[in-house]
Amino acid sequence: MAMIEVKNVTKSFHVKRKDEATGKLVRSTLTVLKNFSVDFTQEGVTVLLGPSGTGKSTLLRCINGLETIDEGDIVVDGLSVRNRHSLKKIRLTCGMVFQQTVLFPHLDVMNNLTMSPIKLLHMTKREAEEKAKFYLDKVGLSSKEKAKHNELSGGEQQRIAIARALMMNPKALLLDEITSALDPEMTSEVLRILENLAAEGVCMLAVTHEMAFAQHVASRVLFMDKGALVCDATKDDFFTVYRKENERIANFLKFIGE
């Protein structure tokens, strides 16, 4: 059974925009996901590709219950995101890391990692700290235990955010363009961590524009355009068959320099 089932999801945002003719602000609806369906199993790395504004991030945010959906349903591990009471479990099942790093600035690195497991998973402080040390080691930042977020580089913050998500024992990680705000050097730091995690079998669902990451790590590639799924293929098929046959994908890959 699929771990995450997205069934016929429609999601639109209400936006205000200036009407060209009258110059007045008018309300309009922007549909980001249209009758969208897809399944994710709990294995390997799935990469979501596609131009900006096609609903990739929105899809992740809907899965995690950060956005409500208008129609359809998303079922994570048997729980529907439409049920407010199952949101906590869903969020514990799917850890999420964002594009803009959001460590809690009032806490040091250690407390950033241990706060939630202690409060939500009822770990003792010692257990949580041991676990935090394990994951800090894994992301290569053992020495930064006591650092505050502004003493860390963007790449380091993002690695801490990954460790923080892993602290909650998620079955899958949702990664929302987590390297987009980083320079190439920091990006490679973060991607190296992700590659290691993928090699250890951590299931990931990643929105990214890093083709190298998609080519090295992904097992499955989804290509989205204008709120619809254009292609759902294994990585090898995507980079060989689809890039030749599908004009939209070929164009996208050409512009991204692949």
Added chain:
Amino acid sequence: MNVFDYSAYALFKWSDMRMILNATLLTIRVTLLSLAIGTALGLILGLIRCAKNRGLASLPLIIMEPLRNSPLIVQLFLVYYGLPSVGIRFDAYTAAILTLSLNTAAFFAVLVQSSIQSIPRAQWEAGYALGHNKVSVYIRVIAMQAFRLLIPQAITLYISQLQCSSLVSLVSLMDLTKAGQIVAQKTLLPFLVFGIVAAIYYIVSFPLARLSEYLERRTGFNY
């Protein structure tokens, strides 16, 4: 009289100084009490202002706006001289505390609201994404950061309300300012007496300003 004519200072007796010090205690009591009540009430109003429901969020404005947009002295007169004509009578002390509390609450509510709302949305989402519910995010993520933003502004408000408490002298309350007026008239030494009064206000405010600095350093972080 010449300020530098020292023989005149003999008119200023120890009993006058005692009167001023007693009045200082009243000023401190009125200020502390109304700040405590005002802070508690303001916190509640401020939290309601942050509610998602627009109607609910605008309810506190009904009392906040009049209080913020009219002079404190007028509010004080309204409560002390105006309310008795509709049958509600307060003694000067109660009227002073009531007015100062409500006035503080109105301003404090705005500070609470702006501190909470200036925490980036991403902080909420990071909390939610880790599995916290709204209350938990409020307490563990938002409140901690909002508190840091609130401190310097709140203490500025407290200091200003301490100075404003001098207005209660106008409803016949024997506070520091009133005592200063009486002693100054009696001794004919206004420069000396109001100098002392001002110095006492300063001495009471100063620790508050230092407290603000200390708390900012203790809880300090930058975005």
